[in-house]
Amino acid sequence: MYQKTIAEQSQALASGEISSVELTQSYLDRIKQLDGDINSFITVTEELALSQAKAADERRASGNADAMTGIPVAHKDLFCTDGVKTSCGSKMLDNFIAPYESTVTSKFKDAGAVMLGKTNMDEFAMGSSNENSHYGPVKNPWDKAAIPGGSSGGSAAAVAARLAAGATGTDTGGSIRQPASHCGITGIKPTYGRVSRYGMIAYASSLDQAGPMTRTAEDAAIMLNTMAGFDERDSTCLNREVPDYTATLNDSLEGLTIGLPTEYFASGLDSDVEQQIRNAIAEYEKLGAKVKEVSLPNAKLCIPAYYVIAPAEASSNLSRFDGVRFGYRCEDPKDLMDLYIRSRSEGFGEEVKRRIIVGTYALSAGFYDAYYRKAQQIRRLIRDDFLNAFKECDVIMGPNAPTSAFDIGSLNNDPVAMYLSDIYTLSVNLAGLPGMSIPAGMANNRPVGLQVIGQHFDEARLLNIGHRFQQATDWHTLTPALV
């Protein structure tokens, strides 16, 4: 049953073929069996999961189930979950039992979904390899020598290894799409403001957005139906009607215009990866789409702009971790300054401290205009590039990352090299656009994902595009050997 998608499991639950308690237990057993090695979970909430499963079965029996009722999912460990440890992958929050529930996780609760546990991640969502976790790196289920991608690496690995039917992730600069790509699953980052950020521990507020990570586009549509929508507790969450994302999955792609940015196929892209992407695009042509070259002239600037804006916002967002009201506090502080400095220096990991320093520098007196303001200006150029490109095409396609998953330990001493690998994903966050990764082949025996970028609020279109591809191909059905 764990091999089935959410859509199939939902049907099996509805038909009485299986109960949520049985389904949940089968995932809990798999986690026990396999996750010691993969390390995709930080916390497994076994008791809670089984009680939620029981409640879901009762709800189904009483006839008011929805598609997610009884489906076992995992949440990235930066969604606050009331009464459950919420660590954000950091020593800073190793002792933090959240006293309230995030909007996203409460929507899953309300839908009757089962929470299996909280997934591993790069500390405070800062990283592209999941090596920056206080709880150790996550291994890629396809090849345990490889990184699963980051920062939602735990969620991606859990779904790929069939340790959860689906998982939530968050994407600030590619943190859903890149690990989805590296783990051979489907992931979508919605338009900025589509999903509430309330209760999601912030990395970079103007870029963070939560989305589903699943095996198929259809499953992503089912999960997004639960996640999306207005929340009065988030000022940046937009009050705009949420369509039924499953309703348009089968729409025809006849006449769809796909834009291929020249900048996304330039030097630096691994040739095997490029081949898989081009094959996927050829598949779309068979499905009736037209292909057109477009240009995003400022594409390259996404790296400098992002690595100023995100650390700057992060430096401020992470100031609240001061050892006073929650989280890690150093032993025997000798005075207030000592409390601050040691709590923060001992509680944060290296990459987090690095980004706080860069961000603090970028905002400090005399540098604001040259860094933060400049980056926000470039952000406008990057967004406008997309708006212009979308005058000529409906969606944009390209790779998620220059290579398939690299080896654990190969880049983590070279932050700049790591940052450069985010080249294809960062602009989507800067422009606030929806972006999706779907499995599209293998390179180096590791999965390759196709990135599909839509116009603001075009999630339904992206999921439709993903679903039609998955009807025509079987990359999404490939399973890692260990499964």
Add this chain to the structure above:
Amino acid sequence: MAIDASEVQKVAHLARLSISDDAVDATTTTISSILELVDQMQAVDTQNVEPLANPLDATQRLRADVVSEDNQREKLQSCAPAVEDGLFLVPRVIE
């Protein structure tokens, strides 16, 4: 813009972080290489470009002035490192 070790220390202090003496050089090198990366921006002419804070140019929604939060002190302080008489305790604050 190059940055030297003392500046890195100063910025770290502003962020209430300390860098141990034996890590200062390595940290300075890394931060410098990151700044070098982001300095690519400086070549771009952005003279008449308005900074973009929100990609959708959205504006602030306002909340009605109605009390919606009741007293949750016990629960909210359950994760606090040091509390007494309902107060969060910190090393003595000197003004």
Add this chain to the structure above:
Amino acid sequence: MQWETVIGLEIHVQLATKTKIFSGASTAFGAEPNTQACAVDLGLPGILPVVNEEAINMAIKFGLGIDAEINKVNVFERKNYFYPDLPKGYQTTQLEKPIVGAGHVDITLADGSTKSIRIHHAHLEEDAGKSLHEDFHGMSGIDLNRAGTPLIEIVTEPDIRSSEEAVAFAKKLHSIVTTLGICDGEMSQGSMRFDVNVSVRPKGQEELGTRTETKNLNSFKFMEAAIHKEVERQIDVLEDGGKITQETRLYNGDTGEARSMRSKEEANDYRYFPCPDLLPVVIDDSRLEKLKADMPEMPDAKKARFIANFGLNDYDAEILSGDQATAHYFEASVAVSQDAKLSANWVMGELSRSLNQSSIGISASPVTAEMLGGLIQRIKDNTISGKIAKEVFEALWNGEGTSADDVIEKKGLKQVTDTGAIETMIDEVLAANAQQVDNYRAAPEDKRGKMIGFFVGKCMQASKGKANPGMVNQILKQKLDG
């Protein structure tokens, strides 16, 4: 050398909203520690702010009340620094695009002339919590109930030249914000707090001297004393050939002592940037028009009306229009008394004295405006004398009656105006003081005016104050001179 003082003020005014600026927690004063600090106020991981509409409205009203430009697009920024009473490690405030632009507040000087103090801008921000320094085993305790209370910070130009002007300005500002109903004006609860920037320069010099800032003064008295002290200190330093250091100072109102603060702390670098959790606040015309239509009469307009309609002098009008409650009380009493001058005298005299003695606000006065109006009516129609009126007032103050008429009736204080009764009484007084009568009649005309006072006093005494003094005077004269 002759020195000139230059003062600029920054005033934090707590807005009288029911909830915090960014959360739905109550702002009520005096709750148990941290019982009004919700997840948002504590800055828990993952929380987000949403702007309170009433805080925006109140800030706009303030802008309208001081003839200021309202910035139709205003932006919240983060001011980053670490302090235990600042839960998020930043204060959400406004810098580049504050809600209220330049305006002015006019004050009346001692010589009766008017001076306009320019307001540079006013911005919205959140208040911090409080550090309590009682000894918790050598630790401080943090109460975050106040964290997130909406403030407007009002920044003046350095237009003020003395502590007296500063106090006049502060009182005027108090009057404006209470009239607008955007602040409860309770200084003792910290609802208005003043930061005072002071410098001195040789008279005639254009260039400003180095200034110091004395923070967090929460009474007019303390502010006046702190300015005095700082001006003296600066002049002493300069006259001794020293230099003023730009610094933040603390003034202790209880001890009257002042000292430098944070001198060893490094220069602050607040790293302001637009708050990415909030979006630009756009004020549309319909909101502005509605608020304009709802504006109350401002103190300056009220004062002018008091002068024009009630014939009050400038001084009385200034005081009676000074705060909303006093003005309201005064007008309500005039409505009954039909005598503005007498109402003014009583409000500023007997009533004000009693309120001060009991330390209560005018709106809590046991003698209501209607009672006072009724009392004044009885003075005017000669039912009671001014002296008896004070007795009636006291009785009303002590709750011994529901109205002046009620007290007069109960205590039998009605004035005697019966000519026959007064004549009989006067005859008795004259008979009992024959010697004084002879003296009077022997005295020259110009001395008699003074001497008659003796007989009036005796008569009033005999009538227990109830005889109409005018009639007593007149009949006495007839009898003595006759």
